[in-house]
Amino acid sequence: MKASATQQEQVLRLAELDQQISATESKIEDIRDGKLIAELRQVLIHSSERLLQARTELDNIETELRRSENDIELVEKRISQDNDRLKSSSSHKDAEGIQHELVSLKSRLSNLEDVELEILERKENASTELQALSATRSEAAATVQSAEQESASELIKLQSGLALLVAEHAKLLAGLDEDLAALYVRKASRGIAAAKLIGRDCNACRIALTSAAYEEVIATPRDEIATCTNCQAVLIR
Numbered sequence: 001m002k003a004s005a006t007q008q009e010q011v012l013r014l015a016e017l018d019q020q021i022s023a024t025e026s027k028i029e030d031i032r033d034g035k036l037i038a039e040l041r042q043v044l045i046h047s048s049e050r051l052l053q054a055r056t057e058l059d060n061i062e063t064e065l066r067r068s069e070n071d072i073e074l075v076e077k078r079i080s081q082d083n084d085r086l087k088s089s090s091s092h093k094d095a096e097g098i099q100h101e102l103v104s105l106k107s108r109l110s111n112l113e114d115v116e117l118e119i120l121e122r123k124e125n126a127s128t129e130l131q132a133l134s135a136t137r138s139e140a141a142a143t144v145q146s147a148e149q150e151s152a153s154e155l156i157k158l159q160s161g162l163a164l165l166v167a168e169h170a171k172l173l174a175g176l177d178e179d180l181a182a183l184y185v186r187k188a189s190r191g192i193a194a195a196k197l198i199g200r201d202c203n204a205c206r207i208a209l210t211s212a213a214y215e216e217v218i219a220t221p222r223d224e225i226a227t228c229t230n231c232q233a234v235l236i237r
């Protein structure tokens with residue numbers, strides 16, 4: 001089939017456009033598919049769950065602390081009551097009994113204070129962990145948000161790029177001779193429709209032509225279409 005050098009260059013450009021269009025379409029599909037964002041959302045959900053656990057843990061420790069403070073308060077009250085009773089007691093026997101009780105109350109108070117210290121320590125650790133988890137969760141939320149924004153703007157960029165590619169493709173195809181356009185469309189429906197001949201290699205299938213095929217391509221007049229014997233792409237010399 002006859003085709004001027006310009007028309008052959010246009011055919012090559014059309015083939016490039018076809019590849020760019022399909023690459024752009026697949027990028028758009030990837031964004032719409034949203035796998036990356038779904039993964040980031042999973043991370044966010046996981047860190048929200050850990051944060052909730054840490055909050056519950058801290059709540060429980062605080063309940064425990066209040067209970068321990070109550071216990072201490074009760075014992076302190078008893079000690080103060082006993083001290084008052086001791087001052088006003090005139091019976092030696094009663095005083096002995098009260099003193100005996102005071103000893104055991106003071107020992108109980110000391111134990112309760114040890115327990116309280118241990119709870120306070122756990123509370124501090126739980127608060128620190130809660131703060132760290134809260135920061136991690138905020139970070140994960142910000143990552144999801146910025147990924148969503150980036151995706152949205154990338155999608156707009158790709159779509160407008162695609163529109164330009166499609167418009168150039170339509171214009172070039174309309175500028176081809178009718179037979180050549182039909183040939184191009186037929187070949188494009190099967191694979192890469194046209195490619196450069198680089199040395200002896202077809203740049204569509206990346207396979208070297210046999211000597212005989214190469215001789216034939218070289219012998220083809222410049223204003224005639226040459227074809228790759230392997231993949232049937234139009235070879236632009």
Ligand SMILES: [Zn+2]
Pocket residue numbers: 202203204205206207228229230231232233
């Ligand atoms: Zn080929």
